Amino acid sequence: MLETIDLEKKLDKETYKARKTDLAERLYFVQQRAWEAGIPVIIIFEGWDAAGKGTTIHKLTDPIDPRGYKIYPIRASRTYEKKRPWLWRFWLKIPARGEWAIFDRSWYGRVLVERMENLTPEKEWKRAYRDIVDFERNLADDGVLIIKFFLHISKKEQAKRFKKLQKDELNAWRVTEEDLRNHKRYKKWLRTYEEMLENTDTEWGAWTVVEATDKRHTWMKVYQTVVDALEARLGEARSEPEAQQEVAARSEPAEVRSEPEAQQEASAQQEVSALQEAAGAESKAGDDNGRTAQQEAEEVGNA
Numbered sequence: 001m002l003e004t005i006d007l008e009k010k011l012d013k014e015t016y017k018a019r020k021t022d023l024a025e026r027l028y029f030v031q032q033r034a035w036e037a038g039i040p041v042i043i044i045f046e047g048w049d050a051a052g053k054g055t056t057i058h059k060l061t062d063p064i065d066p067r068g069y070k071i072y073p074i075r076a077s078r079t080y081e082k083k084r085p086w087l088w089r090f091w092l093k094i095p096a097r098g099e100w101a102i103f104d105r106s107w108y109g110r111v112l113v114e115r116m117e118n119l120t121p122e123k124e125w126k127r128a129y130r131d132i133v134d135f136e137r138n139l140a141d142d143g144v145l146i147i148k149f150f151l152h153i154s155k156k157e158q159a160k161r162f163k164k165l166q167k168d169e170l171n172a173w174r175v176t177e178e179d180l181r182n183h184k185r186y187k188k189w190l191r192t193y194e195e196m197l198e199n200t201d202t203e204w205g206a207w208t209v210v211e212a213t214d215k216r217h218t219w220m221k222v223y224q225t226v227v228d229a230l231e232a233r234l235g236e237a238r239s240e241p242e243a244q245q246e247v248a249a250r251s252e253p254a255e256v257r258s259e260p261e262a263q264q265e266a267s268a269q270q271e272v273s274a275l276q277e278a279a280g281a282e283s284k285a286g287d288d289n290g291r292t293a294q295q296e297a298e299e300v301g302n303a
Contacts, residue, residue: 047151
């Protein structure tokens, strides 16, 4: 399946700039609407080492409100987490109503790295496919919107990126012995990824495979997928021209009134203010008369 993906897809700089402005605007507004509607969102990023998961997450969160999302970089489970059901640590990270949870790797490590590194018995990682599907089904039934991305690059592209990182003194540390070992087992990992995608692609948790060779194409495909998914959930799916018109309308300056219209409005406001002042004066006068009569009555009674 992954071997048939066209990894040569690219997006030129001009098209990227034009689309980014529009999609960034739409991304911001769908985040606000999701918050108002109380829709919890989970966005998962899986994929090859050096495929650009971290950079893509940074680009995705750049135009949105930081108060509305949390990023979870997932690593190996800790000792106390291993003493509980394996999905327990992920239940703790489920977003509240209206919030987003973005996972840099996720519970899919159970059927990926734990399988490949023999950290989990075969019987358990095979059962994890069912656990994952049921877990995501429970979330979806409770109203969670699940968006899953797999960033795909070729073995040649991965080697190229590893070499570039190793030449950079500030980033060389990011390429580990484990990364290089996994690179040599690219074909085996490919089969593992394909099995994972096949067993966990569902109606409520569909995978989007992103051709991640070109970064601009990667970022725009992620933007577009998130925007489309949220607009569909919100019931606001629109065509591209309609969305562009809406964005343009938001950026238009306020309507400028002619001088006669402005003078008429000012005159009307002055009349309203005068009437309010007159009404206030009458009310005060009435209160003063009432107090005077009351005082006279008290004086008579005392006499």
